[in-house]
Amino acid sequence: MDRDELLKLDNQLCFTIYACSREIIRIYRPFLAELGLTYTQYVVLLVLWEKDDITLKELGEHLYLDSGTLTPLLKKMEAAGLLFRQRSHDDERHIFIRLTEQGKELKNAAYETLQKAFCNMPISMEEASSIREQLKSLLHRLPSVRG
């Protein structure tokens, strides 16, 4: 590909993914607002609903986020009554994150809300699934700072 072609916005996979990410989150935003959640708070809960009582580090590995992002986010969610942050007795360097009852309860409302949000997405389950698997394959191949 020549210079001008390679540098066209339209030919950039990275930009397409970047733009898609922001536009999809924009669509989710009003639905998540009904739950009182931001998008990042929502994905934190997705992890905890699957596996509760994990360390901040493990949470960050699932989400590809570091402590600089998670620490203030989790403090806000703790203040909102969604979860607890508790240092490990064995090794005080670890912080364990546990859902409150309220945090666990929210899963039901989230399920209803997310179904509505998905209906607003002009894409079939099959197409979504196909693109998702292709991107997951790419994501797992990418060199990571987390090894």
Added chain:
Amino acid sequence: MDRDELLKLDNQLCFTIYACSREIIRIYRPFLAELGLTYTQYVVLLVLWEKDDITLKELGEHLYLDSGTLTPLLKKMEAAGLLFRQRSHDDERHIFIRLTEQGKELKNAAYETLQKAFCNMPISMEEASSIREQLKSLLHRLPSVRG
């Protein structure tokens, strides 16, 4: 799909795109730093290298970004000597963005740098192109605040 399946992080197209976006930008970051650019500054230049002398609004339409993001970004790039911001004489509500010679020059270095960056991506041109077209198709179907 039942409740637990639907709410699994692994089954979320939106999260996969969101994580991919950040991880790819992370890979680009050190390469762009060689050019003295952040990722957002780089995509602004991609647009201007294709079509110079456009309004802030048109720039925002290409990038899916609004003035709240672009105004401070463009002021920083103006201060860095990459572009000029100039109000239209005909309609002073419009700001035209024009590259400086330095801004135009940077395209050559960016081409070299981006080739290097792409070599670091564990993906073939064909696969990248295929995923890109699928995501562009989705992106163009999404309802937009910009109509």
Added chain:
DNA sequence: CGCAATTAGATTGTATCAAATCTAATCTGT
């Protein structure tokens, strides 16, 4: 043991993003 290296998390500073609001300029219908 005792010290260097490692590790987890917190903090700080910079750079996005986006919703809401504001100002100035232009357009529209009568």
Added chain:
DNA sequence: ACAGATTAGATTTGATACAATCTAATTGCG
């Protein structure tokens, strides 16, 4: 002409992201 609606940008505020740096705790090894 002119009031009301629309439009383009700027500003403000709040929420991420992330690199770099710091602190405290733990581990590895001679």
